Amino acid sequence: MTAxxxxxxxxxxxxxxxxxxxxxxxxxxxxxxxxxxxxxxxVVVYPVISGVVSSFYDVTLRTLNNGTVTFVGMxxxxxxxxxxxxxxxxxxxxxxxxxxxxxxxxxxxxxALLLHRAMPGIGFxxxxxxxxxxxxxVVAVLTWRWMYDPxxxxxxxxxxxxxxxxxxxxxxxxxxxxxxAVTVESIWKGTPFVMLLLLAxxxxxxxxxxxxxxxxxxxxxxxxxxxxxxxxxxxxAIAAVLTFILTVNNFNAIWLMTEGGPLNSSEILFTLAYxxxxxxxxxxxxxxxxxxxxxxxxxxxxxxxxxIQAREGD
Amino acid sequence: xxxxxASRTMPAPRSEALRRTRTPKSLRKxxxxxxxxxxxxxxxxxFYWMIATxxxxxxxxxxxxxxxxxxxVTFQNYIDLLVxxxxxxxxxxxxxxxxxxxxxxxxxxxxxxxxxxxxxxxxSVALPLFxxxxxxxxxxxxxxPFYVQLRYLGWLDSLYGLIPVYLSYMLPLCVWLMRGFFxxxxxxxxxxxxxxxxxxxxxxxxxxxxxxxxxxxxxxxWVMIHTWNEFLYASTFILSEKNRTLPLGLSGLIGQxxxxxxxxxxxxxxxxxxxxxxxxxxxxxxxxxxxxGAVKG
Numbered sequence: 001m002t003a004x005x006x007x008x009x010x011x012x013x014x015x016x017x018x019x020x021x022x023x024x025x026x027x028x029x030x031x032x033x034x035x036x037x038x039x040x041x042x043v044v045v046y047p048v049i050s051g052v053v054s055s056f057y058d059v060t061l062r063t064l065n066n067g068t069v070t071f072v073g074m075x076x077x078x079x080x081x082x083x084x085x086x087x088x089x090x091x092x093x094x095x096x097x098x099x100x101x102x103x104x105x106x107x108x109x110x111x112a113l114l115l116h117r118a119m120p121g122i123g124f125x126x127x128x129x130x131x132x133x134x135x136x137x138v139v140a141v142l143t144w145r146w147m148y149d150p151x152x153x154x155x156x157x158x159x160x161x162x163x164x165x166x167x168x169x170x171x172x173x174x175x176x177x178x179x180x181a182v183t184v185e186s187i188w189k190g191t192p193f194v195m196l197l198l199l200a201x202x203x204x205x206x207x208x209x210x211x212x213x214x215x216x217x218x219x220x221x222x223x224x225x226x227x228x229x230x231x232x233x234x235x236x237a238i239a240a241v242l243t244f245i246l247t248v249n250n251f252n253a254i255w256l257m258t259e260g261g262p263l264n265s266s267e268i269l270f271t272l273a274y275x276x277x278x279x280x281x282x283x284x285x286x287x288x289x290x291x292x293x294x295x296x297x298x299x300x301x302x303x304x305x306x307x308i309q310a311r312e313g314d
Numbered sequence: 315x316x317x318x319x320a321s322r323t324m325p326a327p328r329s330e331a332l333r334r335t336r337t338p339k340s341l342r343k344x345x346x347x348x349x350x351x352x353x354x355x356x357x358x359x360x361f362y363w364m365i366a367t368x369x370x371x372x373x374x375x376x377x378x379x380x381x382x383x384x385x386x387v388t389f390q391n392y393i394d395l396l397v398x399x400x401x402x403x404x405x406x407x408x409x410x411x412x413x414x415x416x417x418x419x420x421x422x423x424x425x426x427x428x429x430x431x432x433x434x435x436x437x438s439v440a441l442p443l444f445x446x447x448x449x450x451x452x453x454x455x456x457x458x459p460f461y462v463q464l465r466y467l468g469w470l471d472s473l474y475g476l477i478p479v480y481l482s483y484m485l486p487l488c489v490w491l492m493r494g495f496f497x498x499x500x501x502x503x504x505x506x507x508x509x510x511x512x513x514x515x516x517x518x519x520x521x522x523x524x525x526x527x528x529x530x531x532x533x534x535x536w537v538m539i540h541t542w543n544e545f546l547y548a549s550t551f552i553l554s555e556k557n558r559t560l561p562l563g564l565s566g567l568i569g570q571x572x573x574x575x576x577x578x579x580x581x582x583x584x585x586x587x588x589x590x591x592x593x594x595x596x597x598x599x600x601x602x603x604x605x606x607g608a609v610k611g
Contacts (some may be wrong), residue, residue, distance in 0.1 A: 028514060113348060152378050251454070
């Protein structure tokens with residue numbers, strides 16, 4: 001930096017002059033970074049390590065009170081695997097993630113393509129479609145719970161008017177529909193953000209490329225497939241990873257609508273870990289599930305990002 | 315870059331608008347607007363329904379079939395909410411927590427983000443990436459160590475106990491986003507300030523910070539919104555009624571047997587209002603910030 005040559009005579013003297021030369025200059029960037037790094041080490045790194053470690057210890061309220069927390073090896077994991085609810089929750093997590101990711105990306109892309117074009121009133125539609133993203137998640141979930149109400153809910157009424165169902169149905173109270181009913185809310189809430197990311201990406205696609213494609217006589221579908229999508233590939237990949245992470249970690253929707261019930265029909269691994277931890281107070285078992293989720297998240301994300309990078313190298 | 319990538323990673327798009335080359339222009343227009351209206355109503359309806367419910371009289375709420383438009387408008391639910399319950403207390407708690415977490419996150423991430431964007435030092439490349447990954451740790455994994463620690467410190471069921479917890483959720487991404495904003499401020503400005511005899515700190519404080527203001531506003535808004543809305547940690551660590559935050563207070567209105575949906579929806583409107591206001595005032599900054607950083611919703 002040119003500044004280095006300037007810091008001699010003409011400089012006004014203030015307390016901050018000590019960072020201009022010598023030791024002060026060398027530690028300056030570290031001093032700026034240090035507070036944030038210390039806090040992050042304390043509130044992110046330490047807890048993560050501690051969380052993984054505690055999955056190998058028998059942490060319960062009793063052992064915490066007695067101070068008799070002991071190492072138990074893989075026993076927490078064995079107990080988790082032996083629990084039939086764990087299998088159920090794993091399958092549900094898979095369904096939950098696949099449905100959410102596919103629907104949010106598909107709908108998000110469709111909306112982004114629609115809203116990308118310059119048309120009268122497009123700003124109005126764009127603002128409206130962003131509403132689910134802006135409404136606080138707890139408020140949104142409770143509103144949907146009210147809309148699903150089995151006796152006076154508007155969802156039942158509308159579906160009956162449309163002739164889709166013949167009588168009111170307890171969407172959240174039926175083991176066959178609970179997971180899917182929550183999924184609908186989650187798609188409603190998550191799609192606008194995907195749309196926003198893809199819309200930002202679309203706006204960066206150079207007009208000249210689109211025009212060139214039009215002159216070649218490419219039809220809409222072909223243009224989308226061979227021209228637009230390759231251009232926004234990276235943003236699409238980022239959106240996919242984010243949707244995946246946010247869905248795995250979406251606790252509010254399930255907890256505030258069904259608490260994983262009825263009969264664990266909408267239990268996902270997150271809510272199961274939560275129940276182990278804060279209903280049974282078996283924090284060791286909860287840590288075991290959380291650790292598996294964590295490892296799964298890291299592996300899936302890393303693999304996916306590697307895959308994209310490899311393709312990019314083609 | 316291969317075309318196969320696109321076909322393998324993309325789900326089939328089903329937008330009506332894409333068929334446009336095969337359909338006549340006027341029909342295409344009608345289809346586009348129809349689709350937009352359907353999407354709009356789908357997105358906005360639950361929000362409308364919340365407001366409509368909050369304005370209904372109690373006997374109308376439980377009327378079957380429900381009417382799309384309230385027969386008469388009453389503010390009784392809002393009055394019940396604000397007079398009864400501890401709703402003011404919840405709002406105050408949320409406010410205190412939101413202001414503290416936002417101030418701390420912004421203060422710490424401004425300096426760290428700036429140093430990472432402008433200075434070369436050991437870790438200046440690895441640290442930002444590390445911050446980004448810090449955002450990926452699932453909250454459920456952090457929940458248990460936090461519980462054990464807060465319990466050990468005697469900070470369970472306290473608002474100040476939630477501050478470090480929320481920082482874990484906010485700070486890494488704040489630093490990452492700030493770094494992005496500072497990287498966009500031209501170097502020449504800083505050099506000019508130094509030429510005029512500013513120290514490094516003065517150049518940062520008096521020249522760079524004001525330039526980066528839109529970014530700072532975006533990050534601050536992002537933190538405010540997420541702190542205001544947070545539910546999982548608050549519901550786990552807050553036990554007594556007087557320490558509840560708004561989202562927690564709201565969920566507490568769900569009764570075991572019956573729920574007063576009118577009052578609950580009124581609470582929803584009040585909880586959502588500041589966020590919606592903030593969003594519509596700051597829409598431009600916010601969308602840039604989140605879209606530009608491309609990280610989390």
